[in-house]
Every structure is written in C-alpha cells, then in structure tokens.
Amino acid sequence: xxxxxxxxxxxxxxxxxxxxxxxxxxxxxxxxxxxxxxxxxxxxxxxxxxxxxxxxxxxxxxxxxxxxxxxxxxxxxxxxxxxxxxxxxxxxxxxxxxxxxxxxxxxxxxxxxxxxxxxxxxxxxxxxxxxxxxxxxxxxxxxxxxxxxxxxxxxxxxxxxxxxxxxxxxxxxxxxxxxxxxxxxxxxxxxxxxxxxxxxxxxxxxxxxxxxxxxxxxxxxxxxxxxxxxxxxxxxxxxxxxxxxxxxxxxxxxxxxxxxxxxxxxxxxxxxxxxxx
Numbered sequence: 001x002x003x004x005x006x007x008x009x010x011x012x013x014x015x016x017x018x019x020x021x022x023x024x025x026x027x028x029x030x031x032x033x034x035x036x037x038x039x040x041x042x043x044x045x046x047x048x049x050x051x052x053x054x055x056x057x058x059x060x061x062x063x064x065x066x067x068x069x070x071x072x073x074x075x076x077x078x079x080x081x082x083x084x085x086x087x088x089x090x091x092x093x094x095x096x097x098x099x100x101x102x103x104x105x106x107x108x109x110x111x112x113x114x115x116x117x118x119x120x121x122x123x124x125x126x127x128x129x130x131x132x133x134x135x136x137x138x139x140x141x142x143x144x145x146x147x148x149x150x151x152x153x154x155x156x157x158x159x160x161x162x163x164x165x166x167x168x169x170x171x172x173x174x175x176x177x178x179x180x181x182x183x184x185x186x187x188x189x190x191x192x193x194x195x196x197x198x199x200x201x202x203x204x205x206x207x208x209x210x211x212x213x214x215x216x217x218x219x220x221x222x223x224x225x226x227x228x229x230x231x232x233x234x235x236x237x238x239x240x241x242x243x244x245x246x247x248x249x250x251x252x253x254x255x256x257x258x259x260x261x262x263x264x265x266x267x268x269x270x271x272x273x274x275x276x277x
Contacts (some may be wrong), residue, residue: 003030042087042115048049048100051075052082059110060087063071068132072100076121079262081130085118101126106135130223135184136275141268153184154249158190158267161256172252172269180276182241183218183250187233190266194229196259200266201225204236209247218242241274 006023009015037056040221042052044060045068052075061068070093073082086093097104103126110116118130143159145152152159152170159170174183188202204221208214220239226232244250256264 003034003036010149014190033248037083040083040085044175045070045093048072048096049074052080055081056083057085058087058113059084059093061091061093064088064091065091065180067094068202069094069096069099071096071102073102073119073127076101076125076127078121078123080121080128081122082119084110085115086113089113101214102125104129108125134275136273138174138176138273139268140172140174140176140252140271142173142175143268144173146170152254155265158188159254159265161258161264162193163258163262164260165167166257168256170256170266171252172266174250174271176251177244177250177273179244179246180275181244183238183244184241184272184274185235186221186236186252186269186271187235188223188226188252188254189231189233190264190268191231192226192229192265193261194227195261197227198258198262198264199225199227199256200232200257200264202234202236204238204242205251205253206242207249221238 004022004027006027007019009222026197040056040058042058042060043053045062048069049072050057050059050070052073056088059070068091089112095102095104095108095110095117099106110117115135120130121127141158143152143154145154145159146169148154150167151168152161161168183204186204192198192200202223204218206216206218208216218238221236223234223236226234252269254266258264
C-alpha cells in the first residue's frame with residue numbers, strides 16, 4: 001500500500017466511502033507503517049537556538065560561520081523524534097551537551113552532510129540522544145613484532161627500524177573494533193631519517209576466518225609510500241567504508257626498507273571509525 005495524495009474538497013462535494021477509504025483509511029495505515037520525512041527543511045542557528053518546523057532538518061551556522069554551537073531546540077513536545085544533519089560540509093554544527101535543553105552525554109560535531117543525529121524529547125522539553133553514527137578517532141600503537149631486536153624493535157617512541165634492513169614487516173592490529181563499526185580512514189605517523197634510500201609502505205589487511213585462514217587487502221587502504229627524510233603523517237582513505245562483521249579481524253601491515261645510515265620510527269596510527277552509539 002502506497003501513499004495517495006488526499007483529495008482537496010470543496011463545499012458542494014459529496015463524500016463517498018471509496019474516497020474516504022483511500023484518502024483517510026489507507027493513508028492512516030500507510031503512516032502507521034511508514035515514516036516518510038521527505039526533504040529536510042533548513043534551519044539557521046540564531047544565538048545558539050533553532051525552532052522546529054518538522055521532524056527532519058538541515059542545520060546551518062549563524063552567518064555561515066565555520067562552526068557554531070547549537071544548545072537549544074525549541075518546538076519540542078514529549079515523545080517527538082527529530083533528525084538533524086549539517087547543511088554544509090564546510091560549516092560545522094556543534095550540538096552542545098547540557099548547555100541548553102540537549103542531553104547528549106557529550107558534544108556532537110556535525111561536520112559532514114552524511115552525519116545524522118536522532119533526538120527524542122521528554123516531558124520537560126529536553127532533547128535526548130536517541131542514537132547517532134559518530135566518527136571516532138582511535139590511536140593505536142600496540143605493534144606485533146615478528147623478530148624484535150633484529151628487524152623492527154620496540155622503543156619508547158614506537159616501532160624502530162634500524163639501518164640496512166630490507167623488506168621488514170611489522171603489524172599494527174586494530175583491536176579496538178566492535179561489530180558494526182565502519183572503518184573510514186587512518187593516518188600513519190612517525191619520522192624517517194634518510195641518508196641513502198628508505199621506503200615505508202602500509203596497508204589495511206582483513207583477516208578472514210576459514211580453513212585455512214586467509215587475508216584480504218582492503219580497497220583504498222594503502223598509504224602513499226614514505227621515501228623521504230623527515231616526520232610523516234600519511235593518510236589512507238578507504239574506497240568504501242569497511243563494516244566490521246563477525247569472523248573478521250583487521251590489522252595495518254607495514255613494510256620498511258632502510259639503507260646505510262637510514263632509520264624509520266613509527267609512532268602509531270590514528271584510525272577513524274564510524275560507530276553507532
């Protein structure tokens with residue numbers, strides 16, 4: 001059963017059962033089974049506040065500022081559910097926890113038009129977080145060393161590869177992941193000292209349960225090779241978000257080569273994960 005645009009009645013029209021069944025009964029049944037929010041209306045923050053006109057809104061910053069705080073949402077009633085997203089990727093809307101009538105647990109940054117947040121209003125007129133898909137950045141530095149002391153070596157600053165070592169692997173497991181997480185990107189951070197010719201590669205690898213266990217390179221999960229002196233902060237953005245499911249594990253696989261007088265130190269990685277909260 002689909003939605004039928006209701007008839008516009010005039011004073012002399014006669015109501016027929018068939019018309020009432022379509023316009024009222026069938027449409028009420030459709031609304032009971034489906035929530036069709038349609039296109040979002042835009043609201044612009046004014047002194048930290050917006051006033052609802054419907055259930056789905058795009059929120060823009062006051063004066064198109066680079067970022068703006070939203071701390072109060074007017075127009076709520078008990079049980080009302082609303083959905084919000086940013087109007088523009090370059091303008092960040094910050095939903096402020098506990099400042100006005102928002103009860104979120106923590107501030108929420110809507111810095112991309114693909115991010116949505118759902119809120120439900122209580123009897124006091126406060127809006128509580130219903131659920132949200134948040135992009136969370138995790139830092140990881142718990143390396144797995146295949147041959148510590150002869151290849152990559154642990155030290156305070158991270159994993160260190162000394163001079164004159166060719167094609168040496170080390171792994172950085174992503175052991176913080178939850179089922180349902182979506183891996184978005186990561187940044188590998190460290191420092192390289194080049195006297196001859198060094199290279200450092202890194203890629204995201206999926207480990208698959210099976211007999212035998214297999215591995216798969218994740219599309220878009222490789223950095224641009226590091227091959228120059230100096231500190232580095234290299235980003236890899238996946239072709240599509242990689243959703244974590246059961247029987248899968250993930251690790252960053254590093255491959256380093258150093259010449260005479262070269263060395264590489266990798267501090268770790270910052271991994272961006274979209275997590276349903």
